Amino acid sequence: MNSHATSTSPASVSSTSLLALTGLLLRSPERLVDDHEVDLQARLIELAPKLLALTLIGGAAFGVVVGSYRGSIQYLYAGLKAPLLLLLPMLVGLPALRAFLAACELRLSWTRLALASLLAVARTAVLAAATSPVLWLYLSVHPDYHRAVLAMAGTLIVVGVPGLWTLTASLPAGGRNRPLAHAAALAVFGVLLAQTGWLLRPFVVRPRAEIALFRPIEANVFSSLRATQQAASGRYGWEARGAGLLGRDVAEPAELPFEAVDPQVELEPQQQEQGVF
Amino acid sequence: MLAILWISRSTVALALVLGYFGAGAAASMRLARRGHALGLVASAWIAWPLLISVLFGAAELRSRTPIVGPFGARISQGLASLRASLAEAQSESPLELASQGQLASLELALRQADDRVASVDRLIAELEATQPDSTQPDASTREFERSRQASLLTLRSAREHAADELEQVLAMLLSVRVQIGLHALTSPATVAPVRERLAELETRVAALAELSSFDAGRAALPLEGC
DSSP: OOTTOOSSOGGGGGGOOHHHHHHHHHHOTTHHHHOTTSOHHHHHHHHHHHHHHHHHHHHHHHHHHHHTTTOTTHHHHHHHHHHHHHHHHHHHHHHHHHHHHHHTTOOOOHHHHHHHHHHHHHHHHHHHHHHHHHHHHHHTTOOOHHHHHHHHHHHHHHHHHHHHHHHHHTSOSOOSSHHHHHHHHHHHHHHHHHHHHHHHOOSSOOTTSOOOSSOOOOSOHHHHHHHHHHHHTTOOOOOOBOOTTTOOSBOOGGGOSOGGGSGGGOOOHHHHHTTOO | OHHHHHHHHHHHHHHHHHHHHHHHHHHHHHHHHTTOOHHHHHHHHHHGGGGHHHHHSOOOSTTSOOOOOTTHHHHHHHHHHHHHHHHHHHHHOSSOSSOHHHHHHHHHHHHHHHHHHHHHHHHHHHHHHOOOOTTSOOHHHHHHHHHHHHHHHHHHHHHHHHHHHHHHHHHHHHHHHHHHHHHHHSOTTOOHHHHHHHHHHHHHHHHHHHHHHHHHHHSOOGGGGO
16 A cells, blocks of 8 residues: 555645645655655745745644643743744754765755755644644643643654654655764754743743743753753752853843742742633 | 843844844845745745745746747757756765756756847848849949848858757757766766766856857948948
């Protein structure tokens, strides 16, 4: 049985609706790239708006669900920022991926790479939207802040793996030490995703906390992880260290972005409830 | 001091964001001027780095008036065969032999050369249709006829030369296809001979335009003085 059997021919994809394209994207996205009868640039021109639209819709749906933990205007804020969380790492990391593949003697046209990455991001967004009801159900039972953040991160990992697989499968075979290039790309995209999430935070806002579109730019995700690690070992308090062009040198204690670091500010269940749904 | 530092870094962040969307706006305008659909123009504003190949690729032929000269059908056939061979080779080996931009430039140059030959053909036909009045063979008529014949001779010579060059380039297309076939048979990892042959072809096609302008300059048409 041909697993690629589909009612939507890739050759006629320009005339397909978003819904039909979503089906094709979930079933066999690599077919949209591997069709040699079609000029890839023409295909990119046809598909880029549709794939971006799917990314925006899927990402926004996921963001709205994440924003439901706090409710209010956070629905909108998280809905706007979630598609960026998916798109930005790909936009920034694409040259690195191309360089890794070139180092493995796999020369790729930018058109093919762009199309493959768009397919990967769109598939991730569609899957994120598909898993949103489950996440919504979980958030509706009022888990504590940390569990909610973990649920969001876990969902992103679950939907991100098929997305990255799509990117890999959409690239041509061959080259030397190909797994090395993929491992390096995975590391780069992982770091970029984490830092993008850090820059665009907050997504999950404590029910009691003030809502903001963005938090002030300070330090980076790694210093936050270190602080979490220290908090786990009983050393509380977080000092933001300057990192890179945008990192702040030293954060004032009054502006600490993580109330979570101090266990004294953990919320009571009745306080949490006020912001959920 | 820290507050000033923080503001300046926020300004840098803002400048980066504005720069990104500014570049996106420029990309959108460029695509809009090329006649692309609104969806792609809007996409370029958001995700222009993904559309770099569309932005800086060769100018699209479809937006131009189709050029069909005496070699039009053969050029189409030759390029279609070359594209098919390249696609076949690409399925065997991941190494890219020729980019879409290269092929588009090649096609554009060939079509332009074909168009120049077609223009000369039209001029020759016009000159041949312009017969002097043979009933009154005065001096000026004789002078006109002499100039006309000289012009026709020059044009035919230039046309023949341009057509020969174009024929040779079309023959080279076949040799490139042979090279691609050999590449697939022998060593898929070695692409140098094919790329050399393609570079040679590109040089030859670029020379077509130079030869045409040289011929046009050398063959100052005698009729221009009439």
